[in-house]
Amino acid sequence: LIMKERSGSLLKMTRMLESKWGFKVASSSDFVRETLDEIKIKSADALFYNELGIALLGADEEIIERLSTPGAEYLIEPEKVVYIPDDLAEEGEQDATWGIHITGAHQSPFTGWGVRVAIIDTGYDTTHPDFTGREITGHSFVPEETIEDLHGHGTHCLGIACGETDHNSTRYGIATAAQIYVAKVLNKQGSGAQAWVLDGMTGAVNNGCRVLSMSLGSPVFPGQAYDMAYERAAQYALSRGAVVVAAAGNDSRRSQNRYSPVSSPADCPSILAVGALDESLAVADFSNRAVNKGGEVDIAAPGVAIYSSWPMPTRYRILSGTSMATPHVAGIIALLWEKYPEATAAMITEKLRELAKTLPLPPEDIGAGLSFAPMKEQ
Incomplete structure (x- = not known):
């Protein structure tokens, strides 16, 4: 899934995924060559692109249902190939x-x-x-x-x-x-x-x-x-x-x-x-x-x-x-x-x-x- 922020709340949302549901969250800042943490990136359940206001995550139906709430401050759509x-x-x-x-x-x-x-x-x-x-x-x-x-x-x-x-x-x-x-x-x-x-x-x-x-x-x-x-x-x-x-x-x-x-x-x-x-x-x-x-x-x-x-x-x-x-x-x-x-x-x-x-x-x-x-x- 791709989550896109509407009003600056996406970082807070990804932190909730980390604390409430035990997601391992990595940041796109880890892609800088000098600090590349390959193990952290590949083992992450969610990746937060702080530069883009986007988070990518793998989620089961229960979490998708919880995230898909009316009036949410973010958008959710399927990832493309x-x-x-x-x-x-x-x-x-x-x-x-x-x-x-x-x-x-x-x-x-x-x-x-x-x-x-x-x-x-x-x-x-x-x-x-x-x-x-x-x-x-x-x-x-x-x-x-x-x-x-x-x-x-x-x-x-x-x-x-x-x-x-x-x-x-x-x-x-x-x-x-x-x-x-x-x-x-x-x-x-x-x-x-x-x-x-x-x-x-x-x-x-x-x-x-x-x-x-x-x-x-x-x-x-x-x-x-x-x-x-x-x-x-x-x-x-x-x-x-x-x-x-x-x-x-x-x-x-x-x-x-x-x-x-x-x-x-x-x-x-x-x-x-x-x-x-x-x-x-x-x-x-x-x-x-x-x-x-x-x-x-x-x-x-x-x-x-x-x-x-x-x-x-x-x-x-x-x-x-x-x-x-x-x-x-x-x-x-x-x-x-x-x-x-x-x-x-x-x-x-x-x-x-x-x-x-x-x-x-x-x-x-x-x-x-x-x-x-x-x-x-x-």
């Missing part, structure tokens, strides 16, 4: 540079140096040779799983955002010198609890990340409102100088005239939703669009036949999806933070929109346009 979008594997020889070139990253003098990027996904392959010597920290918020990527999706997204060059010295990543924080929130099957995602978002912000890349989500229906827990987490990130980007989702089938709404959490107002383009700069057949009010696509990036890292021994793989478009934008945001280190998160978001290349496509599909890297003179 999130997934990796249905990305498509591609065959054939890679054109490893098309995403790098079409976004201008290969011409940018910026590398993301001094900027910490969070990849909130399935973890990463700690043995991958392309990341040897990089400054990488992180934590698994998935119970009983280490940071190791047992799926592959996180390693692929990490490579797009922050990878350098492959074994043939061909560049395939955007922010090649960025610091990296990996938050594992999806298990080896590619799914995860909403609590794990909120853990990863809060942990990334509390550990100094300036951009959070989330290639994950769950479908929403036409007319469905955005999730307030994710929105509060994104607002907290913005208040701490971090921009959040998320995949718009792969539920559309445009060739069949089927257009699906931007998925959750990308549909939140404080999260930038990223759509996917192919090499001809057409909207990818699967890319979701703005259907629900407030759930806009904010920007677009390369998302078809994208070459990047994959867990060993495969080493590299080509995938398509808004999952691949999202880390392109995250990497470009890291370049912007390097260029404008004194900016606010809102200013970086505005710069991202200003630099986007306009395309002859509907804004409900691509938002501001093709995400483009900053240059020296801009």
Whole structure:
């Protein structure tokens, strides 16, 4: 369950859970790297996010009934499950540079140096040779799983955002010198609890990340409102100088005239939703669009036949999806933070929109346009 405060009483409520019903309560302050208490977090019955005014708890029917009182100063709703979008594997020889070139990253003098990027996904392959010597920290918020990527999706997204060059010295990543924080929130099957995602978002912000890349989500229906827990987490990130980007989702089938709404959490107002383009700069057949009010696509990036890292021994793989478009934008945001280190998160978001290349496509599909890297003179 997720409890959301209405009038500042949630901390008192969680303390009552602790004293009256014997709940073990942990705080999101435990996610700060220097004080991380893994045993306390994993054994907790309830987790209080003091930054967000939200508590997550496991409760039986008796406690749910007691909590669900009319006129309560908090809201209760079921926790959601999130997934990796249905990305498509591609065959054939890679054109490893098309995403790098079409976004201008290969011409940018910026590398993301001094900027910490969070990849909130399935973890990463700690043995991958392309990341040897990089400054990488992180934590698994998935119970009983280490940071190791047992799926592959996180390693692929990490490579797009922050990878350098492959074994043939061909560049395939955007922010090649960025610091990296990996938050594992999806298990080896590619799914995860909403609590794990909120853990990863809060942990990334509390550990100094300036951009959070989330290639994950769950479908929403036409007319469905955005999730307030994710929105509060994104607002907290913005208040701490971090921009959040998320995949718009792969539920559309445009060739069949089927257009699906931007998925959750990308549909939140404080999260930038990223759509996917192919090499001809057409909207990818699967890319979701703005259907629900407030759930806009904010920007677009390369998302078809994208070459990047994959867990060993495969080493590299080509995938398509808004999952691949999202880390392109995250990497470009890291370049912007390097260029404008004194900016606010809102200013970086505005710069991202200003630099986007306009395309002859509907804004409900691509938002501001093709995400483009900053240059020296801009």
